[in-house]
Amino acid sequence: MDRKKEILEAATRSFSLFGYKATTMEQIAKIANVGKGTIYTFFANKEVLFQEIVRKMICEMKQEATDAIKEGASFQENAHDALMKMLEFRETHQLYAKIVDEEKDWRTPAAKQMLHETEQAIVTFIKEKIDKYVAKGELRQINSELVAYLLFKAYLAFINDWNVTHDESLPEVEIANFFQETIFRSLLV
Amino acid sequence: MDRKKEILEAATRSFSLFGYKATTMEQIAKIANVGKGTIYTFFANKEVLFQEIVRKMICEMKQEATDAIKEGASFQENAHDALMKMLEFRETHQLYAKIVDEEKDWRTPAAKQMLHETEQAIVTFIKEKIDKYVAKGELRQINSELVAYLLFKAYLAFINDWNVTHDESLPEVEIANFFQETIFRSLLV
DNA sequence: TATTTGACTGAATCACTCATTTGGTCATTT
DNA sequence: AAATGACCAAATGAGTGATTCAGTCAAATA
Known part of the structure; x- marks a missing residue:
């Protein structure tokens, strides 16, 4: 499966539901079924994502x-x-x-x-x-x-x-x- | 001296310098050379003033x-x-x-x-x-x-x-x- | 080897507490 | 009758220790 796409979808859902501040990278990783570190192989940091x-x-x-x-x-x-x-x-x-x-x-x-x-x-x-x-x-x-x-x-x-x-x-x-x-x-x- | 006028002038100065929140009734009284209670004989409360x-x-x-x-x-x-x-x-x-x-x-x-x-x-x-x-x-x-x-x-x-x-x-x-x-x-x- | 991972870190934020402050009152003074 | 400041309950804020979190990296996995 396309991990980048999974991450983007998970992050979109989380940012939409909780906003920027209240969304944690761990939360996104969990929803995307991905390790936290993986996110950082696609996006430099939370802000860029x-x-x-x-x-x-x-x-x-x-x-x-x-x-x-x-x-x-x-x-x-x-x-x-x-x-x-x-x-x-x-x-x-x-x-x-x-x-x-x-x-x-x-x-x-x-x-x-x-x-x-x-x-x-x-x-x-x-x-x-x-x-x-x-x-x-x-x-x-x-x-x-x-x-x-x-x-x-x-x-x-x-x-x-x-x-x-x-x-x-x-x-x-x-x-x-x-x-x-x-x-x-x-x-x- | 007109105590109401003194109070108004003191309050104006204080509100202008420090804003609403940071201005205290005691401060106003001090500047106006007036007891704190006196203010309340002219104005119902801080907000009305x-x-x-x-x-x-x-x-x-x-x-x-x-x-x-x-x-x-x-x-x-x-x-x-x-x-x-x-x-x-x-x-x-x-x-x-x-x-x-x-x-x-x-x-x-x-x-x-x-x-x-x-x-x-x-x-x-x-x-x-x-x-x-x-x-x-x-x-x-x-x-x-x-x-x-x-x-x-x-x-x-x-x-x-x-x-x-x-x-x-x-x-x-x-x-x-x-x-x-x-x-x-x-x-x- | 290339990719993924989660334990780890320091900085930021949080919940909590308790001392201080403050708006407003009222018994006393003038 | 008017003015006052000590007083009170409520709100605030400084100080604290604990928790959370973004980002890293050595180890695990493929």
């Missing part, structure tokens, strides 16, 4: 976002769907949710770093879509990195932060309509 | 923002100046900066609560300006609360969060130009 797993998760997330893209649709429609998918992923996907919690509650440096990498991936994904629609002539020529960053932060604020200060969360349609009237409207040629 | 002080700070902040408003200027110009003033206040003003730190590092509930109240004050301030400019006919009729919230979160993201992931912070002009091209542009009639 974690990175590989999170990066795989990022790929899955990008794939889901890509699947949500409809070829003929407007930028607003696609960007909205992609962002919603990825922010839903953030709350739904066990590992992503665990990383967010761990960074918030314990400031685990490894979790913080990979959380940033994941968020950067989202921003880059959106930036690429913007560039495509600019090339298509549907959007004005703007700084796509800044716009992508703004869209991510704005969506995060309205979906995650809003209910911290307000007692009912905003319905998705209301968010969509609001951003259509503000940010998206300003991007059209 | 803190609230009164933070609310005074909020007034000062709003005053500074109001001073930054130029009567004849455009909405963008005034909103930008007001937001920048208040976010500068957030980093410059000893007490505000201490509250932000304390909420981040210790999650002190009292600090968290007053931080929210302060941020809500900023959003409300901006909302009122929006309503004014909508009435003036300079801005389209939009949900002013949502726009105010968006502006606050967006400015916070570009001024505070940007340099967390990027190594050089954005120059103010670049931020102003970017928001002019995006959010502000979409608000004009």
